[in-house]
Amino acid sequence: MFIFTLLLSCSCLHAENVRVRLYSGNDISTLNVSFDLGNYNLYGNDALLEDMLGEGRSVLIRHEGKKLHVSVNNDDYGLFDTIRLIATDTACILCLNPEKCKQRTYEGSLEITPTKNATLLIINEVEFETYIAGVVQSEIYGSHTDIFRIQAIISRTWALRNLNKHSAEGYNFCDFVHCQAYQNRCIRPDIMMGAIQSSGETLTDSAGRLIETPFHSNSGGQTANSEDVWRSALPYLRSVPDTFSLRMRQSDWVKTISLDRWLNYFSKTHKIDIHDSANLDQLLHFDQPERKVRLLGIPLTRIRVDFQLKSTFFSVSVDSASRSVILHGHGYGHGVGLSQEGAIRMVALGYSYDSILRHYYTGALLHHDPLSNRNYVENYANQLARIIEEDKNRQTQVHSKKDDWLGRLFRIRDREEREEIYIESEQDNEKDWQYEW
Numbered sequence: 001m002f003i004f005t006l007l008l009s010c011s012c013l014h015a016e017n018v019r020v021r022l023y024s025g026n027d028i029s030t031l032n033v034s035f036d037l038g039n040y041n042l043y044g045n046d047a048l049l050e051d052m053l054g055e056g057r058s059v060l061i062r063h064e065g066k067k068l069h070v071s072v073n074n075d076d077y078g079l080f081d082t083i084r085l086i087a088t089d090t091a092c093i094l095c096l097n098p099e100k101c102k103q104r105t106y107e108g109s110l111e112i113t114p115t116k117n118a119t120l121l122i123i124n125e126v127e128f129e130t131y132i133a134g135v136v137q138s139e140i141y142g143s144h145t146d147i148f149r150i151q152a153i154i155s156r157t158w159a160l161r162n163l164n165k166h167s168a169e170g171y172n173f174c175d176f177v178h179c180q181a182y183q184n185r186c187i188r189p190d191i192m193m194g195a196i197q198s199s200g201e202t203l204t205d206s207a208g209r210l211i212e213t214p215f216h217s218n219s220g221g222q223t224a225n226s227e228d229v230w231r232s233a234l235p236y237l238r239s240v241p242d243t244f245s246l247r248m249r250q251s252d253w254v255k256t257i258s259l260d261r262w263l264n265y266f267s268k269t270h271k272i273d274i275h276d277s278a279n280l281d282q283l284l285h286f287d288q289p290e291r292k293v294r295l296l297g298i299p300l301t302r303i304r305v306d307f308q309l310k311s312t313f314f315s316v317s318v319d320s321a322s323r324s325v326i327l328h329g330h331g332y333g334h335g336v337g338l339s340q341e342g343a344i345r346m347v348a349l350g351y352s353y354d355s356i357l358r359h360y361y362t363g364a365l366l367h368h369d370p371l372s373n374r375n376y377v378e379n380y381a382n383q384l385a386r387i388i389e390e391d392k393n394r395q396t397q398v399h400s401k402k403d404d405w406l407g408r409l410f411r412i413r414d415r416e417e418r419e420e421i422y423i424e425s426e427q428d429n430e431k432d433w434q435y436e437w
Contacts, residue, residue: 018131018159020182021166022106022122023098024174029119030062030099033085033110038092040109044070044080052088059085063118085110093185096122106134107185123171131173132156133186133195139215140340146353148194149201150343153357153366154213155180157202161210189388196381200372203357203364211236211364212337218250219339220313220331223360228293229301229312229334237336238362239291244349245342250332253310259323265306270298284325286316291335301334311335337361 039052042059050072053059060071067079085094086109095105098120108126115121126134132155140151158180163172165179175182186192203211212226212234219242226237245251263283266272272279282296291313294300300312307327314329331339338360346356354366 016128017108017125018128018163018173019111019171020124020126020131021169021171021174022096022104022124022182023101024176024178026098026101027117027119028098028101028122030060031112031120031122032058032060032097034058034095034097036093036095036105039088040085040092040094041088042070042072043082043084043086044077045082049077053085059083061112061120063114063120066114068112068114068120081113083112104184105187121170128159129195129199130185131182132159133192134182134184135159135180136195137186137188137191138181138183140344142344142347143190144344144347145190145194145197146347146356147344148191149198149353150194150338150347150356151215151340152195152198153201153203153353154215154338156198157210157213160202161212189384193381193384193388196384200369202367202369203361204367205236205364208367211361213361214334214337215340216331216333216335216337217339218248218331218333218341219245219335220251220311220329221246222291222313222335223337223339224291224312224335226336228291229336236361236364240359240362242339242342242360244345245331245339248341248345250310250341251330253329253332255307255309255314255327255329256319256322256324257307257327259318259325262325266296266298269306270296272296272298284316284318286314288313288315 035054035057039054041048042050042053049070050057053072057073061083062069064079067081068083069079070077070083087107093105093107094110095103096110097103106124106126107130108124111123111125113121113123132152135155136148136151139155140147142148159173162179166172166174173179173182186195203213205211214226214237221242223238223240223242225233225239227233228239263274266279266283267274272283274280274283279296286295292300295303303309304312309327309329311329311331311333313331313335314327317326317328318324319326338357343356343360346359347353351359357366358364
C-alpha cells in the first residue's frame with residue numbers, strides 16, 4: 001500500500017487513508033450503490049449483513065425517520081444507524097447513483113449515516129494518493145503528464161496542510177471547492193501517471209513548513225497578492241506577471257450591466273455620491289492596466305461577488321446608446337497562486353514542472369519526501385507508461401470490463417506488495433476478464 005510520510009520541522013505528517021464527504025453540495029435522501037469491480041462486505045451498524053457483494057448486486061439506502069432503511073436487490077434488511085460498505089481488497093470500485101444527482105464512481109469504502117435534516121451523510125474512505133488522483137482529474141484539464149504532476153503537488157500540499165479541516169464533522173475533506181473538487185475516481189492513466197510521478201513531493205517555505213497552495217483557472221496576465229483577496233500577506237503568494245495565461249480559454253471576458261443598476265449599486269449599497277464628477281468618472285472609466293485592489297475604496301472582491309464576475313481584473317467603459325456599462329475582464333478566479341491555464345501553456349512551451357511551481361509560488365521550495373520509495377514509484381510509473389503506450393498502439397479497442405489499465409495496475413501493485421515478481425505471460429491468465437466494447 002502506498003504510504004507517504006512527510007517529515008518536516010521534526011514533526012511527522014502522515015496520511016494513509018482519508019475520509020471525504022461526497023455530494024456535499026446536494027441534499028440526498030436516497031442512494032443506490034452498485035459494484036463495478038471487486039467485492040464489498042455490507043455492515044449495518046457493526047453487524048455483517050452480506051459479504052462479497054459484487055457485480056449484479058445493488059444496495060438501496062434511504063433516509064427513514066432518524067435511521068437508514070437498507071435493502072439488497074429485493075432483500076429488505078430494515079433500519080440502522082450506520083451503513084458501511086467495506087472493500088475486500090485493493091481493486092474495488094463503487095458506483096453511486098443518488099436520487100436526482102449524477103452518477104459517480106469511487107474506489108475504497110463507503111460509510112453512510114443519517115443527518116438531522118433528513119439527508120444522507122456519505123463518506124468515502126480512500127487511500128490518500130487515490131484521493132489526490134481523483135482531485136487532479138476534477139480540478140484541471142490537459143494532456144501532458146507534467147500538468148497533472150503540478151496539480152498533484154499543490155493538491156497534496158493543501159491536503160496535508162488541511163487534514164483536519166472537517167475533523168469536528170467526522171471527516172477530513174468535502175468534495176466541493178470549499179476543500180478540493182473530488183467528483184469521481186481517476187479514470188485516466190495519464191492523470192494517474194502525473195500523480196504517481198509526483199509521489200512524495202510537496203511545497204514548503206524556507207523553514208520547511210507546508211505552504212498554502214491556492215490556484216485558479218486563469219490570472220488574466222497577472223496574479224494577485226494574497227492580502228489583496230484575503231487577510232494575510234504571505235511571502236510566497238506575491239503578484240507576478242503572467243503572460244502565459246493570455247490567449248487561453250478563460251483569459252478574457254465581457255459583461256454588460258445596465259447603467260442604472262451599476263450606479264445605483266454604488267449609491268445605495270456603498271453610499272457613494274454618484275453626482276460628484278470625480279466619483280462618476282471613476283465609476284464609468286475605471287481602468288486596470290495592472291491589478292488594483294479597490295474602486296473608490298470598495299474592495300473589488302466585494303464587487304466581484306455582488307455582480308457575479310469571473311474576476312476582479314476588469315476595466316469599465318460606457319455604451320451611451322444602450323445606457324449600459326461594459327466590463328472588459330481578464331482571467332477567471334481569485335488570481336492568487338497558480339494559474340492553471342498559465343501552467344498548461346508553460347508545460348507546452350517546455351518549462352519544467354518545478355520551474356512552473358517556482359514562478360507562481362515565490363520562493364517556495366519543492367520538498368522530496370526522503371521516506372518515499374522511489375524505486376517502487378518509478379517501477380509503478382514504468383508499468384503504467386507501458387500500459388498507456390500499448391493502448392495507443394492497440395488496433396482493436398479491447399478493454400477490461402471496467403478499466404483495463406486500472407485492473408492491470410491493481411494486479412501489478414498487489415503482487416509487488418507481496419514481494420512477488422510480476423511476469424504477465426506467466427501470471428495474468430484472466431482471459432474471461434476482457435471483452436470488446
